[in-house]
Amino acid sequence: MRRTLTSLARSLPPARGFCTSTSEKIVASVLFERLPVVIPKIDPVVYAFQEFSFRWRQQYRRKYPDEIFKRSEERGKGDYQIDYVPAPRVTEADKNNDRRSLQRALDRRLYLLLFGTTYGAPDGKPVWHFPEKVYGSEETLRKCAESALESVIGDLSHTYFVGNAPFAHMVIQPTENVPDLPSFKRFFFKSQVIATNKYDIGKCTDHVWVTKDELVEYFPEQAELLNKMIIG
Incomplete structure (x- = not known):
C-alpha cells in the first residue's frame, strides 16, 4: 500500500537545528593577512x-x-643604456621596527592585530585581538566576519575573503585565573590585502602588522593553535 507524502513526512525524524547553547555566544574573527611582496630568500x-x-x-x-x-x-648593440637599481629588501619600517606599517617584512606574511576592548576580554580591559564581532542577526557567519573587518578598515574594496566557511575555530571557557570569563566559540575566517599598502585602521587604541613568529609573542598561550592554522 502506498504511503502518502503526509504520512511519510510524519515518519521522518525532525530536522536538526543549530546545536549550541542559547547563552553561548559565537564570535566571527578575521585573520587579515598581507601576502609576501618579494620572493623570499633561497635557503x-x-x-x-x-x-x-x-x-x-x-x-x-x-x-x-x-x-x-x-x-x-x-645582436642588439646600440647607443642606449638602462640603469636598473632594484628596490631594497630592507625598508625604513624594518630598520625602525615600525610594526604599524605594511612596508616591512616584505618577504613574509603579515597579520593585523588590534589593541582594544573585545568580547570576552577579562574585566573589559583592552587586549590584543583579531578583528572580530559577535554573531547576531547576519545572514551567515561570513557576513558577520565581513562586518567585523569593515568596521575596522572602513571599506572592503581592497580585501579578498578566502572561502565562505571558517578555516579554524577555538572554544573559550572559564579558567582558574579568570573564572568570570564567558564561554563562547570563536570561528576564524581568512581575508587578504589586495592592491594597497596602507589602511586607515579605526575602532581600536593601537594596531600592528606582525609576522607569524611575532604573532606568537602576543598570544603565547595559543601558540600551538596558531602554529597549526597559520602558514609561515
Missing part, C-alpha cells in the same frame, strides 16, 4: 644544491663554435 641548502646542479650540467653541456657566440654578442 642556503637549496642554493648550494642549485649551484652544484649548474656546475654538473656545465660539464656535459653541448659546446658550440665560438663564431656562434660572437654573432649573438653583436
Whole structure:
C-alpha cells in the first residue's frame, strides 16, 4: 500500500537545528593577512644544491663554435643604456621596527592585530585581538566576519575573503585565573590585502602588522593553535 507524502513526512525524524547553547555566544574573527611582496630568500641548502646542479650540467653541456657566440654578442648593440637599481629588501619600517606599517617584512606574511576592548576580554580591559564581532542577526557567519573587518578598515574594496566557511575555530571557557570569563566559540575566517599598502585602521587604541613568529609573542598561550592554522 502506498504511503502518502503526509504520512511519510510524519515518519521522518525532525530536522536538526543549530546545536549550541542559547547563552553561548559565537564570535566571527578575521585573520587579515598581507601576502609576501618579494620572493623570499633561497635557503642556503637549496642554493648550494642549485649551484652544484649548474656546475654538473656545465660539464656535459653541448659546446658550440665560438663564431656562434660572437654573432649573438653583436645582436642588439646600440647607443642606449638602462640603469636598473632594484628596490631594497630592507625598508625604513624594518630598520625602525615600525610594526604599524605594511612596508616591512616584505618577504613574509603579515597579520593585523588590534589593541582594544573585545568580547570576552577579562574585566573589559583592552587586549590584543583579531578583528572580530559577535554573531547576531547576519545572514551567515561570513557576513558577520565581513562586518567585523569593515568596521575596522572602513571599506572592503581592497580585501579578498578566502572561502565562505571558517578555516579554524577555538572554544573559550572559564579558567582558574579568570573564572568570570564567558564561554563562547570563536570561528576564524581568512581575508587578504589586495592592491594597497596602507589602511586607515579605526575602532581600536593601537594596531600592528606582525609576522607569524611575532604573532606568537602576543598570544603565547595559543601558540600551538596558531602554529597549526597559520602558514609561515
